[in-house]
Structures are given as structure tokens and as C-alpha cells.
Amino acid sequence: MNIAFKQSVYYAAGLVLMKGVSFVMLPFITSSLSTAEYGRLDLWVSLLNIGSILLGFGLIEALYKQAGEAKGNAFNTLNSTATMQQLIIAAFALLASLPVGVAVYVFWPEISLLDLGLVMSTLIFSAAFNIPLTWLRLIDDARSFFLMTSSKAILQAALTYWFLQQGLGVTGILLSGLLSALYLSCSLLYRQWRQLPFQWDAAVAKDMRRYGLPIVASGILLFIAAGAERWILAATIGLESLAIYALAMQFALIIVFVCEPLALWWYPKRFQILNQPNGKQTTARIAETLSHATLFCAVSLSVVAPLIIEWWFPTRYSEAATWIPWLTLGIAFKQLSHILTTGCYVEKQLESC
Template identity: 35%
Template sequence: MNSLKQSAYYAIGILMMKGVSLIMIPYITHKLSLAEYGSLEALVLLADIGTILFSFGIVDAMYRYIGTAEGAEKQQLISNCFTLSVIVCVVGGSLIGISLPWLIHTLPVTFESYQILLLLIPTMIDGAISIPLTLMRMNAMAKRFCILNVIKALVQAMMTFVLLEAGFGIDGVLISAACSSLLLLMCLLKYQWSQMGTFGYLGSSRLILSFGLPVLVGGASVYMINGLDRWFLASFVGVEQLAIYAVSAKFALILGLALQPYALWWFPNRVAILNGVNGKQECADKAVLGVNIAILLATAMILTAPSFVTLILPTTYQSASTLLVALLVIGVIKNAGDYLNLGCYSGDSSKAQMWIQGICATIAVIGYFVLVPIWGLLGVILVLTIAYTARLMMLYKASQFLEFLPYCHMAWLSALTISALAISTHWLITESMSAPFQFATGIIFSILTMAGFAKFSIIPLPLDVLRKFKLIRHSAI
């Protein structure tokens, strides 16, 4: 029940934090033109690059080493991680400030210098606040994690609304992001200090960086797979098509958002579970469960989201509903690669993952160069499918070689079978229906799919909750 309770808090926090921004998409797309929204998305992509670089793989090193450390050693490792993060953010921010004229000239979309600097504030801060937020997850402080992130999301949403109504446009979105990140940093500093005691310890830097740097390279490689696509669209197709693709991608992110409660509990604890009693079987079962949850959620979204997008977005974004289905399938493939690669994290190095991510990034870059100028959005979809499928296969092979786990493959094969049956049947029945009827029918089919997953124990029901429910019914009678 403890892990279930933790996941419930994470669910509330993540749904509020990310859900608020998703809810605002219809509002923002009506307030900004197609070109303005495409330009805003280009700025977000720039922030994504900075987030990867400023992270330096330190959070993954925390998962690996702090989870098994105790006492003074644990405090020193926490201090080392936070100190390194601050140093990286300050040095990285300074370098970006110095190279600002060159950066503005190089970007495929025109921006003002102050817009890049506004964007730099939350990007730098997010690198530092990721340390205390990760500590909260590792220390089972889901409730506090939830409250802080909800506050940040609400402040950012309210500021965005006020500033857009005041006519600030893209600048209003950037200002609200900077202010909300500063607020969250101030709220986290006291907790961070209580965990590390002192600031400035660097004695374990070599250990942390030896694990974190390969993760950083891997993260940069992932960005080349799922980030350069938008730069190529902006360069070869235009910001209008980028805007449509970006909206589809944001709705597809709901899949990752829905998976976060389980992921936020699982990823920080997987190494500790592996080292426990019957650890290999436990990890194998929980990893496959993560894959099956993704299949179920993606199926529910494929059944409902395209018609929902058609209903709520301006007519200029209608083609986003078709792209959304393809991106959800790609999201399932990516998620499977994330869950079935525990062996890459079981040792003292993550170099195997680094090489695999690098190979897939090379495949993606070549694909973008060749296919996007010719096929545009379709080219992007093909490249993403090939790259993430190759990533899944290589990560699985490498992981099993480094740390063999007894996965039950019949579970995810059954999940795919039920999902394919539900989607194809729904499509045949609703092909000629209007969007509202398609959406309503999709909800019914989603419920039936969930029932099928439960019937065949693809996703086990939480027995403690069921027992509690029966007790409540009994007492009511």
C-alpha cells in the first residue's frame, strides 16, 4: 500500500503540474497565430537542449549511488551532486550569454536577445532544482513533491493567462516560466540544505561524472532523435507545420504524463529492488508491468484523443489528430526501451547505453537529412519509428547481456493483441461518425480494453484496495 500511496501522490502532482499546461493549449493556440506558436515551440526546443546539458547526468548518478549510501557518506554525495549541478549551470549559462550573438544568427527562427536570456533563467534553475526534487522521490516524500509542483504549475498558468491577456504574446509565456522556476527554487533550498549539511564538497566528483557523463551523452543523443526533428521541420517545412507537429507531440506527451506516477516510483528504486530478495524476478515483473501500462494508456488515447483534438483546436490544427496516433505508437516503443534496459544501470558505468543512444541518434540525423526535405511530417514519423525501434532492440540485448532478467514476454504480447483488436474494431464502427460520437464510443472501448487487461491479469488489480472496498461495502450493508 505504501508504494500505491506514493504513486497516488505522484499522480496528483504530475497531473496538476503537466495537466495545467496541457489544458492551456487550446487557449494559447487561440491567442497566438500559427507562426507565433511555431516560434514558441522553437524556443522550447532550445530550452530542452539546455536542460539536457545542464543536467550533466547527475540525477542518474544519484539514483545509482545515493540510494545505497548512508550517514555521512550520503550527505557528502548529496552535497557533491548539488555543488556540481550549480557549477554546471553557472558555467553553462555564462557560455551561452557570451555566445548569444552567434546563437541568434545560427537559429532557424528569428528571436530577440532578451527572449533567449528569459529562456535561460528557468533552464539553468531546473538543473539545480532537479537535485532536491529527486531526493524527495528517493526519500518517499511524494506528498511534498506533489504540493510544490502543483504550486509552481498554478503560478505559471495564472501568470501566462494574465500576461497573454495583457498582450505580451510569446514574452508572457517566457516570463511566467522564469518566475515560477525561481519560486520553486526558493521553496526547495531549505530542504536541500538539510540533506547535504554543507555546500561545496567535490570529493566524489570523479565517481559521479564517470556515471553521469555517459548518461549526458545518451540524453543528448535522445534529443537528436526527438528534438532535431522539429529543427528540420522549422528549416525545411516552416514554423506553421512545426506548430501542427508540436501540438500533436504535446498531446502525445499525455502518455508520458500518465505513466509518471509509476515511473517516479520505479526508476529511483529499481537498483535497490534488484539488489534485494528475489530482485531479478521482481525487477522483470515490474518492468513488464510498466510496458503494459503504457500499452493500455496509449490504446485509450488512440481511441479518444484524435476526436477530442478535432473538437477543441482551431481548424488550422485539424491534421494534428492523425499525427497524434503515430506519435502515441512511437511513445509505446520508446517507453519499452526505457523499462527493459535495467542491465545498463546495474554496474558502475552507463557506457553501453551511451553507445546505443549514439548509434540511434546517427540513424535519426541521417534520416532527417534525407527524408524531411522530401516528405516533411511523414519523413519525421518514419525516422522516429526506425530510430526508437532500433533503440529498443539494442537496449534490450545489451541489458540482458549485462544483467539477465526473466521477463514474461507473453504478457506484453497479450496486451498488444487486445489493444490491436480494440483499435481496429473501433475504427470500423466509427469511421463515418462525427467527432463527438467517435469520442463517446472511444471512451466505451477504452473501458472494455481495461476490463480485458484486468480479466487476463495483464495489469494486476491492487488486492489491498479491493479488500478495503469489500470492507466498505460490508460495513455499509
Template identity: 30%
Template sequence: MKPLAIFKQKLDALFATQSALMQQACYAIGIILSKAISLFLLPFVASRLGLIEFARLETVIALLNGAVIIVSFGMVNLLYRQAGKATNDADKRQIVAQLIGTALCMAILIIVSVFLSFSMTLPLINQITTLSATELLLCTLIISLEGVLGLCLAWLRMEEKAFLFLRSMLMRTLVYSALTVIGLSYDYGLTFLLFASLAASLLQAIELIAHQLKSTGIQFNKPSLWQTLRYGWPFVLSGLAMYASQGMEIVILAQYISPEQLAAYAIAIKFFLIAALCNQPYLLWWYARRMNVLSDASKLNSAGTGATLGVLIAMTTSLLIWFWSEWLITLLFDDAILEAMHFLPWLLAAGVLKQWGALYNLGCFSSENSRAQMYIELSTGAFCAMCFPILIALYGVHGALYTFVFSQFGRLIAYWIVSQRVLHIRYPLTLLTKGILGLVVILMIAILTSMMLPSFSGSDAMAFVAPLTVPLCASIASLVWIVKLGRPYANLL
């Protein structure tokens, strides 16, 4: 153990001396790799569970995500705000210690509350999705831990403990993945998946709380608890607005469509998330860069260029996912999942609109007042919360898809108008138009070629190669086109 401990100390020392860029890279790698590993597990999980149980898993995950937003009570945001305002290191550590203590108190309160109301809570949840008593217990423990874990991870970022953050995230993901593979190989089902998630969370919690005790200690403070309850609710509302715009619809869909169709929709969502994940490297770099650009009046044109390149990258990654999705879904999933191909274009379109809104809002970040962003996000969430139940009841999955596209289009328009009023920025519309036209031409050629290829694929070898040829050529063409467009601007950003 001693050589291992020395090795860990040397790694921590190495990362402590790295630049801010290296620190950000570690945070990005930890988050992206964790999501990527989970996505790689997806075909195995779907095949071992079956479509009905897989649909139930997605519904349970959606419920857990909503519950975590509520029970976390915006404590991570409070941590950043209060610790960021601390005048010295001792005060900062005391604030963090009190918030961690508050999070632990909240976790205990959640567990006790669910136990006391078990006879009412279980039948209520079973009206939404089938859940056993054991599964509800596991879900409660998972939810109660998430608030504590979120605070500990946020403190690691404030301490710039990038390697510990990376190690913690990967350990949790790898433990969960290993237990999932073992459990599903023996057909233990959804209950074991929840146990695997709890076990991985517990291991992460033990490591992070041990670090927290060394770093800040833990204090149980009644005024801190009341302060969290008093000031945390705006962050809860903001989180619920984001949940309403993406996540809540699965819970509603589960009441109106078949498990097979819900499973197909869930797979389409996963492919949509892969497209979003592919955008992260550029976005993480640009979000850190844009504030420096906006602070210099002579570089405002560069700000518009950087945002426009981000939009074109988002469109390109969505096209790449679309090109490969049919072949991958056919190869990796049950035939019933092919219906996901009908849902995916809508989701990708909504995702591109969402990225446009996130990138074409530069004016909002030129001011310290963030109320405009909050009102826009709350309005988007309220629109989705109202439209999802109505349109899903009328049109099923397509009702959810219509809501996605219209809500993100409205969000984009709102951000554009508000942002330009605060700070007028000239976006390179010629670059945007040229990029869109090039990608549309590539898409049309790919569609026409796909329609003609079956007549040429007579042999078994050609039947296998043909579906790969179009995505491969179209992907290369899209990447070459976007690189060609962006290269002249590389030195300006």
C-alpha cells in the same frame, strides 16, 4: 501564519508515516498532475499566441530540453549512485551538499558563459529560430536553474519527502499557469511565457534550496566539480540519445516546414503524450512490482502476463486518444491544426512500439549489468540522429514519423532478443493475440460507423451528437474488452 505552519507540519508528519506505495502515489500525482494541467492550458495558449508564435514556442521548448540535458551533466544520476553507496547518513549528506554546490557553480558558469558569448550565441540560435535578446536571457536563466532543481527534487525522493515533492511540483505548475493565463489575456506573447516559466522556477528553487540548507547544507568543493565533469558525460550521452529519439526532430522540422504545419505536428505530439500519460498509473505500479516477480522463479509466467497486460493497456489508451482526437481538435483548435490527424496514427503506433520495448525487456532487469540497455538506447538515439536530418529534408513531417516508427520497432526487436537470451520468459501470446484482435475489430467497426453516420445526421442536433456517439461507444467497448481480458489475471500479479 502559525496555524498554516502547524498544518504543514502535520501534513509532512502524516506523509512521513505512510507506506512506500503512498509515497510512490504522491510522486506520480505530482508529475502527472503537473503535465495534465499544462495540457489543459494548451488550447488557450495556441489560440492566444497564434499558429506561427505557437510553432516558435515549441521550437524554443525543444532547444531548452536539449540544453538542460547538457548542462545538468548527469548530476541526478551521480547523486543516486554516490549517495546510494554512502555507508552512513553523514557521508550521504556531505555528498549531496557538494553536488548541490557543484550544480550552483555550473549555473553561474552557464550564465557567465552566455553573457560573454552573447554576440555569437544570439545570431547562431537565430539561424534555428527567431529569438530576441531578452528571450535568450530568460532561456539562459531557466536552463541554469533546471540542474539545481533536478538535484533538489531527486534528494526529496531519497529523503522520502513525498508531500514536499508534491507541493513543490504543483506550486510551480499553478504559478506558471496563472501567470500564463494573465499574460496571454493581455497579449504579452511568448516573451511573457518565458518570464512566467522563470518566475515559477525561481519560486520552486527558493523553497527547495531553503529546505536543502536545513537538510544537508551546501558545500562548494573543487574536486566535486571536476568529478562531475569527469563522470557525468556518459549520462549526458544517454540523455542526448533519448533526446535524439524524441524532441530533436522539432528543431530540424522548423528548418524545413511551415510554422502552421509545425504547429499541427506539435499538437499531434501533445495528444500522443496524453496517451503515454494515461499509461503511467499501470506502469508505475508494474515497474515497482516486476522486480519482486522476477526474483521468484515460480512467478516468471506472471511476469510475462504483467508485461502483456501493460502492452494491451498501451494499445487501448492509444485507441481511446485516436477515437476522441478529431472531435477534440476540431472543437479546441484552429482548422489549420486538423492536419495533426494525419500525423497522430504514426505517433501512436511508435508510442505503442516504445511501450512494447519497455515492457518486453524483463530479462535485462534480471541482471545487475545494465550495459545492454545502454547500448540499445544509444543505438536508437544514434539511428534517429542520423535519419531525422536526411528523411525530414526528403519527406518533411512524414520523414520524422517514418524514423519514429522504424527506430522503435528496431528497439523492440533488440530488447526482445537480448532479454530472452538473458532470461527466457514465456509471454502469453494467446492473451496478446486475443486482445489485439478484439481492439482491431472495435477499431474497424468505429471507422465503418463514422463513414456511414453523416448520411443519418440531417438535423443540427444529430450533426453535433453523431461525432460523439462513435468515440463514446468505441471507448466503452475497448475498456470493457481490456478489463474482461485482464480480470482473470488480477490475483496472479
């Protein structure tokens, strides 16, 4: 667990910086945008979330699973194949972006085409850095993971501040996301290419697609269960109420942030641990520790978060304090379901899930 602790310290430092910067920016963002604009921003974020599930194609989970069994050159081939496959998917997404954009505009004519273009471009560049970022975790290079993700967070926060000061509103925030994603994808792809020449194994690629497809389907279902409600809220009670819900959800998601440092180390490594002597017992112990931390965080957050909203945020968001305990409970149960799913991936197929 010594290695796990060292790796988790880097992950924790990176997450504190990334999430901390985002959290500190929240009062400024909510003050700079009207509640309707903040609600519209949340809709774009939810579109980014579902888009990342589709473009991710379950390749990260497939890479985790197969990396636990690959050694030596097979490990390098696996990672480079995953990266190339992700880039192919991003290229297809780029080709599909124009007809998709036209279709969205036909059914939603009041949409900002500029904002839509920024969101779709961000999705494509974000897909490009998914696998290289996962590769850093697989090779236990937590230091580089920290430097790359933290620099992206700082760049995005600085650009967001500047664009909001210039009065660009939601468009400025989306533009900062695109530019920071472009920076991270180019940096990571160049780094991986220098250390791991790209190779392609058709059989490995086929196995990853077959393994990843059910994960994409389950991700879409999870989004429908917890994510699509934003669009329902926007259509039924308006963007202003959606903004209050979105702010409350930002606090509820702190649960994921607090538990993530160890999870960032454990998720890529859990199959390797599972294959070691006494692997099942070790895996169960780590999952139990994460579960206890999740529940403790949920209780603490329900008490502290309403006070922060009262002190730091405009009064028009005060209603969010009453929503936090319920959203916190839901996020806690969702986090527990992710923590305890390792058994579903033990077999070669996913029928047990």
C-alpha cells in the same frame, strides 16, 4: 508495494495537477497565438529540452545509482555533493550565457534577444532545482514533491494566462516559465539546506561526473533522434506546420504522463530494489507492468485524442488528428526503451549500453 502505492498516489496527484493544468491551458494558448507563434514557442521548448540535458550532466541518473548503495551519512554526503555540483554547473552556464547568446545572434539575427535571454535564464534556474527535487523522491517525501511541483504549475499557468491577456504572446509564456522556475529553485534549495547541510566530497563528485557523461551523450543522441526534427520541420515546411506537429505531440506525450506516477517512485528506487532479495524478479515485474500500461495507453489515446482536437481546438489545428496515431506509437516505443534499461546500469560502468 504498499509504500509504492502511497508514494505513487502523491506523484499521480501532482502529475494530474501539473499536466492537467498545462493541458487545460492548451486551447487557450493555441487560440491566443497564431500558428506561426505557437510553432516558434515549440522551438524554444525544444531548446529548453536539449539545454536541460547538457546542464543536467547526467547527475540525476548518477545519483539514483549511487544512492542505491549509500547508507547513513554517506547518503547525505552524496546528495549534498550532487546539489553543489549541479550549482557549479549552473554557475558556469551563467558565465557562458553571454558568449553563447552572441554566437546564436550572429548565426540567427532574426531571433528575439529577449526571448533567448528568458530561455537561457530558465535553463540555469531549472538546473538548480533538479537535484533537490530528486532528493525528495529518494527520501520518499512524495507529499513535499507534490506540493512544490504543483504550486509551480499553478503559478506558471496563472502567469501565462495573465501575460497572454496583456498581449505578451510567446514572450509572456517564456517569462512565466522563468518566474516559476525561480520560485521552485529558491524554495527547494532553501528546504534542502535546512535539512541537509551542504557537504562536498571530491571523490564522489568525480565518480558522478564519470558516470553521468555517457548519459549526457546518449541524451543528446536521443534528442537528435526525437527532438531535433522540430528544427528541420521549421526550416523545411514552416512554423505553421510545426505548430500542428507540436500539438499532436502534446497528445502523444500523454503516454508518458499516464505511466509516470509509478515511474517517479520506481526510477530512484530501482537500484535499491535490485539489491534486495529477489530484487531481479521484482524489478522485472514492475518493468513488465509499466510496459503493459504504456501499450494500453497508446491504443486508447489513438482513438480518443482526435475527438478532443475536433471539439476543443481551433479548426486550423484539425490536421493534427491524423498525426497522432503515428506519434503515439513512436512515443510508446521510446517509453518502453526507458522502462527496460535498468540492466544497463547494474554494472559500475556503462559499456553494456
